[in-house]
């Protein structure tokens with residue numbers, strides 16, 4: 001009997017293989033993450049590290065983004081005589097899209113790469129094996145704590161970044177005209193609906209999870225040698241950035257249905 | 259290291275061990291046993307599967323087939339907790355030291371103490387750390403980071419971390435590889451001192467003949483995935499077999 005074989009191009013096969021392995025890895029996260037023993041101390045430490053490491057950069061870019069966006073919108077809005085709408089427009093774009101995406105990408109660059117490199121070098125220098133023989137489940141101690149920390153810290157970072165960004169926009173508008181702080185934010189909150197804010201925050205949990213789990217996966221299965229570590233860090237950033245955009249695309253489809 | 263022939267209790271026995279990675283057959287029906295108080299050297303060339311072998315013993319790699327008994331228990335059928343109990347009694351010195359980069363020397367040494375959930379007070383833990391560091395002569399490095407240490411010092415700290423739980427058996431994965439001859443000799447004499455002091459049994463994996471001649475009570479040769487020959491250093495040195503002779507040239 002003739003055997004039926006599906007032949008796929010090598011890179012397609014590798015992609016599918018990788019996707020399958022990554023899903024298995026994520027499933028293991030749920031299986032191991034919610035059974036004792038809980039690594040609470042390491043989790044809290046990771047939350048601090050993850051948040052602290054990315055806050056300055058995320059804050060700075062958010063500030064500049066808010067400022068620049070406002071300054072670039074201003075002439076056009078004045079031309080159409082709707083400069084009063086600037087706060088509402090900037091508010092919605094920042095809260096719904098720019099804040100989450102920009103912060104998540106910065107987060108992927110900063111945290112995804114550092115998790116990938118850290119776990120990768122722990123893998124190749126046998127530190128993960130050493131944990132295993134020291135009465136520690138390295139998956140719980142390293143992967144679960146870091147992924148959870150990334151999942152919980154990114155939404156918080158995004159909210160802070162949104163606020164900083166809106167403040168940047170407030171300064172931007174004051175370059176041209178005098179708008180009071182109260183009026184500016186009243187304008188924003190009059191137009192910002194509950195349905196703008198909630199989905200935008202919810203999707204950032206998924207972004208954070210993607211960055212954490214992909215960074216861990218790439219590090220945990222890093223190939224031998226220092227070159228392997230570099231490759232892990234690099235592909236952690238690339239894959240999680242692409243993943244963020246894919247999730248964002250899904251999120252906009254879902255919120256459109258609501 | 260005196261050969262102790264009146265003690266014949268087995269602490270490790272390995273029977274019919276097989277392990278392959280894909281098409282790469284690394285271990286093929288490997289048999290070996292370690293007696294209490296003995297220093298057994300496993301000799302094999304690079305890539306012959308020496309690291310795979312001792313990682314199987316401690317349960318880090320799951321073999322495809324075979325039986326591994328450590329202190330009377332088959333490690334392949336043990337529960338996770340029972341395996342952890344065995345791992346307290348079996349120290350492992352990693353080929354690449356495996357010191358945690360993000361922790362100080364003290365935290366590195368405390369890690370196995372704390373994680374194996376003995377309820378230790380801080381001062382008891384401190385005493386154990388200092389005793390382990392004293393054994394390797396590096397008390398002054400206690401607050402340093404691993405990156406600040408030289409290769410030989412790192413090896414000694416790794417040894418101290420292995421010793422801190424007072425294991426009955428120590429598995430050394432290439433303890434002298436990558437060190438200069440003088441530092442290698444220091445590590446070897448440290449290993450001998452530990453053997454004398456704590457009466458440990460050990461398996462030493464190496465391809466360094468100097469290390470073999472100085473530490474081995476018995477030598478096993480890992481060639482083509484199996485235990486190709488076994489005997490004392492002098493016996494194997496006299497052997498006529500081509501594959502064995504290669505090592506002694």
Ligand SMILES: Nc1ncnc2c1ncn2[C@@H]1O[C@H](COP(=O)(O)OP(=O)(O)OP(=O)(O)O)[C@@H](O)[C@H]1O
Nearest residue numbers: 279282284302303304305306307308309310311353
């Ligand atoms: N996790 C793994 N996946 C696939 N192959 C592996 C794995 N670990 C080891 N191998 C293969 O098993 C063989 C033996 O490796 P091992 O590390 O045991 O060699 P070794 O005898 O310790 O060599 P060295 O002296 O260089 O440390 C090698 O061919 C290696 O490629």
Ligand SMILES: [Mg+2]
Nearest residue numbers: 308309353431
């Ligand atoms: Mg090896």
